[in-house]
Amino acid sequence: MAKVELLNLSKNYPGRKTPVLDQFSLTVDSGELVSLLGPSGSGKSTLLRLITGIEYPDSGDILFDGKSILSIPPNKRGAVLMFQKAYLFPFLSVEENIGFGLKVQGATKQTIQIEVAKILDLIGLPGIERRKPAHLSGGEQQRVSLARALIVRPTLLLLDEPLSSLDTAVRQNLQEAIRRIQHELGITAILVTHDLGEAMGMSDRMALLLEGKVAAIDEPMKLFQKPPSSQVAKFVGIDTFLKGRVNHGTLETQHGNLTVRTNGFVSDSATFAIRPEHIEVGSELAENILTGVVKDCMYRGEYVEYQIQIDTMVVRARVAMPAAMIPHGEVIKVAFPAEHLFPLTA
Amino acid sequence: MKKILNAAIRFFLYLVLIAPLLLFGVYAFSERWFFPDVLPSTWSTAPFLRLFSDPKTVGGLLTSIGIALVVSLFSLIVAFPAARTLGLRRFPGRQFAWLLFFLPTVVPPLAVGMGMNILFLRLDLAGSFVGVILSHLVPTLPYTIFTLSGLFANYDENYEYQAIVLGASKRRTFFNVTLRLVFPGLIVAGLFAFLISWSQYLLTLLIGGGKVLTLPMLLFSAVSGGNPSTIAALSLLFIAPPVLVIALTARQLNQHGNAIKEQY
Incomplete structure (x- = not known):
């Protein structure tokens, strides 16, 4: 629940000719869901890794509510990343998985139990606390993964193609669930995807990334109907x-x-x-x-x-x-x- | 036909593997056993009792266990970062690093042992436990590194990132996520190190210089001494701990391994 500003972020890897991110700037308002759309290699995932602190930018700054977070270690930033795979810890039960973030913060067993039950209701999977991740379907695993991310009340929720490995029906169902929950909790979120339909359906604004820069950013309807440039136009299916x-x-x-x-x-x-x-x-x-x-x-x-x-x-x-x-x-x-x-x- | 052949091969393998053990068992508990008899005429637990009342044997057993445990622990501690880097990263000189780690398995142990002996004499480590433990690390490390790097080749670091972004410190992530994910592999690698150290004779002899008496040393001198019952009993004692450890961990290892396999 914070305004997020990315200022002139640049990132290059050794051995690469062109930088992955080149003077990248983007502002996400509090409670807004902005999706990043772009071909693979356009720096979407790198950007998320910079925000979480898993990687460090070569230059530029990241502000949460006006304060730079670059000097804060990744586990204290409050930017929670949800991956394409659920990455549920296989040796923990659903309850222990979801409660992981709270336990790390030192919450009591009782608090964790109550909070987990609440969030399981929210994601529509009540009563599965005792199950092991291996016994859940792909869609259920992603839901649990979402619950695990949400339970710590993240300042910023980052979604790295969280639905791309699911089949269409489950996917649509989860798109609606994420959208609803994100609205209900008023969480600021950034969604990375390469699916135009998903980006349009889920986001308040969508940004098109090309060659490490934002080629266009606007409400989905505007970008879809009146894209500003031919590059963007081609991306939204105009030829x-x-x-x-x-x-x-x-x-x-x-x-x-x-x-x-x-x-x-x-x-x-x-x-x-x-x-x-x-x-x-x-x-x-x-x-x-x-x-x-x-x-x-x-x-x-x-x-x-x-x-x-x-x-x-x-x-x-x-x-x-x-x-x-x-x-x-x-x-x-x-x-x-x-x-x-x-x-x-x- | 195929079934019969299968059964025959099975039976043959069991026979080859178990027959020597049975023979040891019979020998170890025999008091009198003369030529035409198929089985000993008198049975007795005396050789075992003799073994356990001998402070030298008990000392040897404890020394062996102690050294093997410390060696496997150190092997894991040293091999872990090496295996992780070799399994997860691609960097110039990676092949060379592999070669370097595997050299001890190629170079004759005698050459390594003699060289170390001279070095350890200078460092005043010859004849000490520390010296023997360090020397055992030479043959154990290649196996632990190899076992663990295979594990890390299939390892997904994103589990760690996931834990970190959820608020876990590096320390907590290491102990609660990384170690638990690779735990079955750690046990296997540790077992390898334990067994290699346990059956080490040459290096213990060269570096220990007769002052560090492990079970293999005692077994060797007993064999040259010649009482079959004592040799058999000592051999069983020598085989028991590794067999016990493997039997105890096999079941749990299997379950744990399967749980992780299902995730991937």
């Missing part, structure tokens, strides 16, 4: 980019002219993007259209995905629950609604 000259609300591309909302801005080479879900496909469309040929279509259940060739460009469009599919090879109109076309800054 239609229209380049051209912008003049009086018209984007003049090599494929044809499109109306865009520009608030009067003029540029010789602007790039506009649009989400595949916002592109419309059909024969009766009239506004803001280009004509193309259906190259491929794929039925995905919730939507149909078309690959449409417009001159040299291939556009991916997702149409939600259509009544019929447009066959391969058909000439079709593709509409780019002006309200969904947005400019990229970089």
Whole structure:
């Protein structure tokens, strides 16, 4: 329950050309859950190790509520890390595992018993105190691991892909549980994941990490619908980019002219993007259209995905629950609604 | 057919392993046993009683146990950090370190013993318990390091990190997490060291110089002396502690090992 500030953190390992983290800065408000999203090797896990104190940054500072914690040893920081694997101590019972942090602090047996029972209720596994970790399922193990982290009332909860080894149903269930408990207890948390859906569903804000830096940070909805740069756009699944000259609300591309909302801005080479879900496909469309040929279509259940060739460009469009599919090879109109076309800054 | 062959091989192995022990047993409890008889004509516990009333034998037994215990403890203390580093880290010179640790198993013990003898004479350690214990560490360390490093190759340090971020001090993490995770391996490695030290004759003779009398020393002189009953009784005494220790720890070791295996 603290405001966490990471200031210009850098970390490099011997033998590596580019630093894992390069002047990395991020602020997480009290009670907020921020997720860090990025390809593997983008420094996500390293960052968590720096915050817990398992590793030390080359430069920069980490502040909890305005105070530097770099000189505090890892076991006194109050930043608890939960790993991809549960790491329950195999020789201890569930109760002893969860109570580990309290016992270390010198809590009495009675207090531990009461607190463990309370937290087992919270994670939805009451009455399993006496069991051994080996007799729990993967999902249950992760829940116990979460309980063990929460029982010490961490200043900051760090989650390092805690759900990536679980199957989809268990995973969704746990995502909801973590989100609910984090809200209830008002814990500041940082979640590392490479799953876009998980990041969007669980976090207040999400940060995209690329090459050791924050490429973008915003609310999930904003990043998903209007990413600021083409790099970020690609990461959230946008691959239609229209380049051209912008003049009086018209984007003049090599494929044809499109109306865009520009608030009067003029540029010789602007790039506009649009989400595949916002592109419309059909024969009766009239506004803001280009004509193309259906190259491929794929039925995905919730939507149909078309690959449409417009001159040299291939556009991916997702149409939600259509009544019929447009066959391969058909000439079709593709509409780019002006309200969904947005400019990229970089 | 395969079953029969299996049983035959089993029976043969048991026979080879147990027959000498049985023979020792029969010898050790025989009073009179002359040629045409299949079994001794008179049975007696006299050889054993004689053994236990002899202060030299009792002293030898205690000396052997004491030395073997101290040697296994020291072996573990020295081998632990070495094995942990070799098992968990990759660093330049790692292969060389391995080679260095394994040299004692390659170099003839006599060469090592003679060299140490001269060195220990200069250091005034020859003929002392400390000297014998140090010399026993030479053949035990390669085995303890090897056993423990195998353990650490499958070890996950994140268990320790998890304990630390939950608030445990380094000390507590070491005793309550690390040691408990590797405990079965520690016992196995300790047993190895114990057995190697227990059956050590040459180094004890060279460094102890006849002043440190362990069971193997007594056994050797008894064998050259020639009373079969005494030799048999002494041999049984020599075999008993290791067999006892292994029998006692095997069960518990198995359970503990399985519990950890399930986690991985």
